[in-house]
Amino acid sequence: MNILFRLLGISLLLTVAGCVTNPVTGKSQISLMSPEQEVASGAQNYGPAQQSQGGQYVVDPGLTTYVQSVGKKLAAVSDRPDLPYEFVVLNNDVPNAWAMPGGKLAINRGLLVYLQDEAQLASVLGHEIVHAAARHGAQQQTQNVLMGAGVLIAGVAISEKKPEVGALGMGALAVGAQAWQAKYGRGHELQSDEVGIKYMAKAGYDAQAAVELQEIFVKLSEGRNAGFIEGLFASHPPSQERVEKNKATAAKYPGGVRNKEAFQRAMAQVNKDKKAYENYQKAQKLAGEKKYIDAQSYVEQSIAQQPKENLFWELKGQLLLQQKKTDDAVGAFDKAIQANPKYFKPYALRGIAYYEEGKRDLAEKDLLASQRYLPTQIATYYLGEISLAKGNKSQASQYFQQAAQGGGEIGEAAKGKLERIQ
Numbered sequence: 001m002n003i004l005f006r007l008l009g010i011s012l013l014l015t016v017a018g019c020v021t022n023p024v025t026g027k028s029q030i031s032l033m034s035p036e037q038e039v040a041s042g043a044q045n046y047g048p049a050q051q052s053q054g055g056q057y058v059v060d061p062g063l064t065t066y067v068q069s070v071g072k073k074l075a076a077v078s079d080r081p082d083l084p085y086e087f088v089v090l091n092n093d094v095p096n097a098w099a100m101p102g103g104k105l106a107i108n109r110g111l112l113v114y115l116q117d118e119a120q121l122a123s124v125l126g127h128e129i130v131h132a133a134a135r136h137g138a139q140q141q142t143q144n145v146l147m148g149a150g151v152l153i154a155g156v157a158i159s160e161k162k163p164e165v166g167a168l169g170m171g172a173l174a175v176g177a178q179a180w181q182a183k184y185g186r187g188h189e190l191q192s193d194e195v196g197i198k199y200m201a202k203a204g205y206d207a208q209a210a211v212e213l214q215e216i217f218v219k220l221s222e223g224r225n226a227g228f229i230e231g232l233f234a235s236h237p238p239s240q241e242r243v244e245k246n247k248a249t250a251a252k253y254p255g256g257v258r259n260k261e262a263f264q265r266a267m268a269q270v271n272k273d274k275k276a277y278e279n280y281q282k283a284q285k286l287a288g289e290k291k292y293i294d295a296q297s298y299v300e301q302s303i304a305q306q307p308k309e310n311l312f313w314e315l316k317g318q319l320l321l322q323q324k325k326t327d328d329a330v331g332a333f334d335k336a337i338q339a340n341p342k343y344f345k346p347y348a349l350r351g352i353a354y355y356e357e358g359k360r361d362l363a364e365k366d367l368l369a370s371q372r373y374l375p376t377q378i379a380t381y382y383l384g385e386i387s388l389a390k391g392n393k394s395q396a397s398q399y400f401q402q403a404a405q406g407g408g409e410i411g412e413a414a415k416g417k418l419e420r421i422q
């Protein structure tokens with residue numbers, strides 16, 4: 001659990017509720033969050049939310065530039081063009097997209113692969129922009145507070161799987177797919193559909209794409225695609241009702257552009273790497289079944305197919321760690337960090353590998369680097385171990401106290417350490 005988010009929540013309670021005019025509906029509504037607080041919360045949580053969901057996709061930076069260009073076109077014609085919008089592509093197989101208060105958006109690589117043209121992408125981004133522009137996050141937050149349901153804006157949950165502290169369990173750094181999930185109500189979803197279509201039409205896109213998109217989602221949800229259920233569908237349940245409503249809304253607008261070629265060009269690298277990601281998923285599945293050698297042969301294929309993908313190197317490193325080949329694991333994590341130096345996980349894992357090799361200073365440096373991107377329970381635990389080994393008991397107990405708060409197996413181990421220190 002991240003303390004940052006809790007503090008942010010508490011600070012919200014201390015501000016006086018005010019009436020704010022909704023920029024999309026023009027109606028007055030009660031809000032505990034000022035527009036400035038919204039922007040601040042988005043800015044503060046955007047980085048950790050990205051980290052907790054795979055970090056940014058870096059193999060082809062051109063894809064992000066492309067998504068940003070489409071997003072900016074839509075934001076410019078929205079009801080709040082002045083928000084500090086940002087758009088990123090997350091390196092995550094789960095089909096998902098989200099918007100944080102203040103206009104901080106993300107779309108997963110795993111959702112982009114289901115889209116066929118730029119107009120469909122615009123319909124996803126348009127929908128998410130409405131959540132930000134219409135202050136749905138602030139409204140949801142206000143409602144939660146008024147109902148006494150707590151004020152957690154964004155909780156970064158570190159794996160619910162039970163990791164083995166000493167044995168460097170594979171799950172120790174896994175982060176749940178729903179690590180950041182805005183729960184908007186049905187009304188907010190319908191409004192985002194309707195106004196999102198208006199934005200995309202205003203930006204010159206064919207509004208029919210929004211109907212197709214909703215149809216694709218309904219079809220996939222009927223097929224019970226597991227990824228969809230844990231991703232997009234959890235926050236945006238698709239339904240025939242939404243398809244029909246989108247049809248009616250889209251009929252109000254004239255046709256527009258589809259930009260299929262531009263979209264396919266931007267997606268060329270991801271599509272070319274399809275096989276590499278499939279092999280990676282097979283490797284992950286085998287790793288989950290503790291078949292580390294088999295998993296490694298798949299991940300080696302992924303690496304041969306796309307050596308610039310940091311996730312492939314990271315998994316290879318984890319598999320080597322499992323086989324107690326710490327030296328080789330460090331080498332793989334080096335490659336992962338080279339490929340994407342702005343992602344917390346390989347730093348944390350390399351730090352643990354160094355710790356196992358008795359290289360405490362290198363371990364500490366890496367663990368601290370990982371904490372700067374995303375504080376995790378396991379890195380905190382190992383920092384406690386290092387402080388203890390250095391004879392700094394008070395610092396060690398601070399780390400163990402933090403790690404203990406996270407609960408689970410690591411939490412228990414941290415509690416055990418605390419008892420021995422005192």
Ligand SMILES: [Zn+2]
Nearest residue numbers: 189192235236
């Ligand atoms: Zn939505």
